[in-house]
Amino acid sequence: xxxxxxxxxIGVNDHKVDLFEGQYRVPNGxxxxxxxxxxxxxxxMDTVDANFTHQWLDxxxxxxxxxxxxxxxxxxxxxxxxxxxxxxxxxxPEATVVSSAKAFAMMKNFFGTDYEDRRIVVGxxxxxxLGRHTLTFVTAPMVHWPxxxxxxxxxxxxxxxxxxxxxxxxxxxxxxWADEARRYFIGIVGKYGAQVQALLxxxxxLDIAKICPLHGPVLDENLGYYLNLYNTWSSYTPExxxxxxxxxxxYGNTKKAVLRLAEKLGAMGCPKVVTYDLARxxxxxxxxxxxRYSKLVLATTTYNADIFPFMREFIDHLTExxxxxxxxxxxxxxSWAPMAAKVMSGMLEKSKNITYAETKVRILSAMNEESAxxxxxxxxxxxxxxxxxxxxxxxxxxxxxxxxxxYGLYVVTTNDGKKDNGLIVxxxxxxxxxxxxxxxxxxxxxxxxxxxxxxGKMNINCLSEExxxxxxxxxxxxxxxxxxxxxxxxxxxxxxxxxxxxxxxNSFMSLEVEQYVDLDTHGMFICSVTEARVISDxxxxxxTYYQNNVKPKPETExxxxxxxxxxxxxxxxxxxxxxxxxxxxxxGSADFEEIK
Numbered sequence: 001x002x003x004x005x006x007x008x009x010i011g012v013n014d015h016k017v018d019l020f021e022g023q024y025r026v027p028n029g030x031x032x033x034x035x036x037x038x039x040x041x042x043x044x045m046d047t048v049d050a051n052f053t054h055q056w057l058d059x060x061x062x063x064x065x066x067x068x069x070x071x072x073x074x075x076x077x078x079x080x081x082x083x084x085x086x087x088x089x090x091x092x093p094e095a096t097v098v099s100s101a102k103a104f105a106m107m108k109n110f111f112g113t114d115y116e117d118r119r120i121v122v123g124x125x126x127x128x129x130l131g132r133h134t135l136t137f138v139t140a141p142m143v144h145w146p147x148x149x150x151x152x153x154x155x156x157x158x159x160x161x162x163x164x165x166x167x168x169x170x171x172x173x174x175x176x177w178a179d180e181a182r183r184y185f186i187g188i189v190g191k192y193g194a195q196v197q198a199l200l201x202x203x204x205x206l207d208i209a210k211i212c213p214l215h216g217p218v219l220d221e222n223l224g225y226y227l228n229l230y231n232t233w234s235s236y237t238p239e240x241x242x243x244x245x246x247x248x249x250x251y252g253n254t255k256k257a258v259l260r261l262a263e264k265l266g267a268m269g270c271p272k273v274v275t276y277d278l279a280r281x282x283x284x285x286x287x288x289x290x291x292r293y294s295k296l297v298l299a300t301t302t303y304n305a306d307i308f309p310f311m312r313e314f315i316d317h318l319t320e321x322x323x324x325x326x327x328x329x330x331x332x333x334x335s336w337a338p339m340a341a342k343v344m345s346g347m348l349e350k351s352k353n354i355t356y357a358e359t360k361v362r363i364l365s366a367m368n369e370e371s372a373x374x375x376x377x378x379x380x381x382x383x384x385x386x387x388x389x390x391x392x393x394x395x396x397x398x399x400x401x402x403x404x405x406x407y408g409l410y411v412v413t414t415n416d417g418k419k420d421n422g423l424i425v426x427x428x429x430x431x432x433x434x435x436x437x438x439x440x441x442x443x444x445x446x447x448x449x450x451x452x453x454x455x456g457k458m459n460i461n462c463l464s465e466e467x468x469x470x471x472x473x474x475x476x477x478x479x480x481x482x483x484x485x486x487x488x489x490x491x492x493x494x495x496x497x498x499x500x501x502x503x504x505x506n507s508f509m510s511l512e513v514e515q516y517v518d519l520d521t522h523g524m525f526i527c528s529v530t531e532a533r534v535i536s537d538x539x540x541x542x543x544t545y546y547q548n549n550v551k552p553k554p555e556t557e558x559x560x561x562x563x564x565x566x567x568x569x570x571x572x573x574x575x576x577x578x579x580x581x582x583x584x585x586x587x588g589s590a591d592f593e594e595i596k
Contacts, residue, residue, distance in 0.1 A: 001171070003210065003218055004156040006133065008036045010044070010059040012052040013170035020168060024187055024284050028180075029170035032080055033214050035160065036063050037153065040131025041070040043098070045151065045160050046214060047084035056084060057091055068092050071120075071128065073135070074099040075162040076148050077106040081214050086111045089118070096120055098128060100139065102147035122149065138202050140164070142195040144188060150199070157209035163189065164199065165226055166215030178229065181216065183288040185233050190291070190321035196234035198555070200227065201569070205583050228470075228488055236324045237468040238294035241503060242272030243382060246286055247299035247331075248279055248308040253366045254333045257375055258299050260367070261331075264379035269386035269393065278310035287317045290326075294503070295382055299331035299361075302339045311344070319350040325466060329357035329378055335365045353466070355538070357381055385535045389492050389502065394533050396495065401507035401532035404462040405430050405438070408540040411461040411475050412440065413491075413499050414451040420491065420499045421480030423448040424472060426543055427522075428460055436529045438511055441522050447481040449523055456513040458525070459498045464538035467504035469550050477567065477584070495531050507534045562592040570595070 001009040011033035020026045032048035034056060042064065048056045060069065072088055072095055075081070085107060089095060098120045099107075108114040120128070122137040129135075133155045140148040143164060151160040167181035189196060211219040211226065219226050232239050243265055249255035258275060265273045272293065276286040290296050300311040328348065332340035341360065348354055359378040363371045380387075387393040405428055412423045427441035440460065442449040452458050463471065474485050491499035500508040511527035541550070554568035561572040569584045571592065580589045 001218060003035065003158065003212065006038050007153070007156060007158060007212075008038065008063050009218070010034045010036050010056065010063055011171075012048050012055050012059070013172055014049060014051065015170060016051070021188070024168065024183070025282055026168045028168070028173040028175060030080075030168060031171045031215055033212065033216075034059075035212055036060065036069070037130060037133055037135075038064070038067075039133045041129075042067060043071040043073055043128070043130055043135065044069045044088070044095075045073050045212070046075055046081045046162075047072070047088055049080045050083035053084050053087050057087070069095050071096050071098050071130075073128075073151060073160075074103055074107075075150060075160065076145060076214065077103050077110070078145065078163075079110070081162075082107075082110065089115070098122055100147050100149050103149075106147055138199075140195070140199045142192045143199055144192050144195075152206055152208075154207075157207050158212055159203065159206065159208045159210070160212045161214075163214055164196070165211050165219060165230065166213040167217075169216065171217060177217070177226075181229070182233065182239075182292060183284050184215070185230070186288045186291050186321060187284045190233070193234040193236055193322055196230065197552075200231055200234065201584070203227070225488070231470060233291065235468055235470070236291070236322055237470065238326065238503070239292045240272065240294070241270075241386070242274065242293035243270050243295040243297060244286070244289050244293050245273065245275045245297040245299060246278055246290065246311070246314055247275070247297075248301060248311050249277070249299075250301055250303075250308070253363065254299055254301055254331070257331060257333075257361070257363055257367050257371065258297075260372065261297065261299075261375050261379055264376055265383060268379055268383035269390050270383050271386065278314050279308075283310075283314065283317065286314060287321070290318055290323065291321070295327040295329070297329045297331065297378075297382075298344050300333070300340050300344070302332065302334035302337065305337070305339055307340045307343045311340075312347070315344060315347045319347060322351075323348075324352040324354065325468070326351075326353075327355045327357065327382070329359070329361075329382060331361040331363065331375075331378075333363040333365070338362055338364070355466075388533050388535045391495075396531050396533060398507075398534045399436060399529070399532050401462070401509055401534050402430050402433075402436060402438075402529075404507045404534075404540045406540055406542065408542050409463050409467075409472075409546055411463060411471070411501060411505075412442065412448055412452075413459040413461060413501070414448050414455065414457075414480075415498055416447075416451045416454070416480075419480075419484055420486045421448055421451060422461075422475040422485045422499075422501075423480070424476035431526065437514070438509065438527050438529060439524055440511065440527065441519065441524045443522050445521075447479050451480075452513065452525055453516070453523070457496055457498065458511050458513075458527070459494055459496070459500050459508055460511060461501045461505045461508045463504055463541040464506040464536065465541050465545055465549075466538060467541055467550070469552060471504055472546070472550070473567070473584075477587070494533075500533075506536045506538045506540060507532070509533075556595045559595060562589075562594050565591050565593055 510531035517524040
């Protein structure tokens with residue numbers, strides 16, 4: 001595996017392991033990655049699992065020839081990466097261990113010594129020169145152990161990411177990255193989303209060409225794809241539209257209800273329906289998909305005045321990993337005292353931003369006409385937004401969409417004749433109702449103003465409260481003149497040919513410009529409504545809700561410097577350069593304020 005002229009792969013593949021960490025099925029094995037950085041001095045990045053001591057030491061000697069390593073960098077102390085620290089130091093008695101203070105404390109627990117006589121303790125921003133290469137260390141506490149560091153080589157622009165960006169599966173097996181990386185992330189790192197978000201902010205300031213994780217392949221193409229997935233997973237944002245049905249069934253009656261629901265959901269336009277029999281399925285895969293898709297149906301029987309054990313285990317896995325920001329529907333079965341819905345909703349009280357379906361489904365032993373009708377109604381409720389998106393089933397003249405206009409936040413979508421574009425605005429007003437006219441005010445500096453003035457049309461997407469911060473990053477922090485804001489999205493189109501957002505909106509309206517009012521720095525477009533669709537009944541995102549619940553709170557405690565008022569990025573230093581540009585939102589120094 002070629003990484004660079006100076007960085008060599010020295011890891012191993014494990015095809016004997018059946019359960020990683022004693023619980024995760026790995027039919028395609030695991031890789032334990034280690035790397036050698038060869039310069040005037042040589043650094044070995046991490047060790048491997050104890051079952052591969054000699055193979056790994058052979059890999060080192062085969063790669064280095066007559067030379068001996070000078071440093072062993074230990075980024076993470078889990079035994080699948082650190083088991084051979086002592087063996088390495090016996091083989092290379094002149095080498096020095098480089099790691100965090102907390103890692104050395106763990107080494108004493110594992111090996112009986114903290115190597116006080118041959119160690120270098122590093123922390124945030126520490127550097128290690130190897131000659132041409134200088135390694136910079138970045139702390140990553142609780143991603144997913146407290147001692148973790150990641151390492152950046154600025155010469156080859158390589159980030160050694162510890163367990164970050166890893167996946168299940170050995171390197172000599174070809175398989176899609178995302179599925180096994182998602183199962184790995186949700187299962188192992190999922191609880192620590194806030195810590196991953198903090199690390200991603202640090203990574204955003206680095207010029208990264210390759211990511212070298214401790215499991216899985218080296219990532220060297222389309223890094224934005226992987227970084228975007230990590231941002232989605234760690235912010236507990238649904239990755240895709242779809243519905244997961246997780247169920248248990250003792251005698252098959254609950255299963256029959258689930259199969260009916262799945263069939264109805266598919267017929268009503270749900271883009272993806274995934275069912276899991278929790279007693280027989282890979283639990284980690286079911287948990288990962290519950291985080292992957294936007295909606296979850298839980299169907300189970302009452303069991304000993306509680307719920308069936310596999311369902312309890314499944315919900316425990318969800319809440320342990322901060323399951324949130326989802327729509328959940330409940331189906332319960334019971335012969336004499338159904339309790340399942342109450343128990344399940346009680347367990348999910350730990351979860352944040354859960355929207356429950358209004359339709360309740362109760363099966364008394366076996367499905368009958370009443371419960372079958374409830375299942376059909378649940379399918380209609382869960383698919384309401386999907387039906388509204390499809391041309392053949394949408395009500396395109398639902399002017400109740402205008403009721404969702406307030407002092408909210410909206411995405412204005414346009415097309416310049418070459419590509420689609422989008423812009424965040426908060427100045428949308430209904431000015432007349434006979435006929436219905438909408439006024440939209442846009443800053444003249446925004447590219448969208450130019451496009452609307454040229455084309456005379458736009459779509460107004462009313463953001464709902466479920467919209468995550470990444471929507472505002474995408475449509476508010478970059479210009480559509482030089483950025484394809486829909487590059488990672490599969491948008492839908494209204495009758496005027498413009499896109500509307502496939503997620504995070506409760507309605508949209510297609511507008512045709514009738515009049516323009518010049519307001520100096522801004523322009524007001526007064527428009528007629530040519531199409532209006534209501535997608536869901538979720539509340540519209542207001543500016544206050546965004547500030548209080550969506551916009552990340554800047555981590556300024558104990559820091560001296562300046563904070564970006566737009567995205568919360570913190571610049572540490574006594575003086576903010578006048579030409580400084582925020583690395584996250586690309587706003588200039590004028591949008592920074594001093595930390596008090």
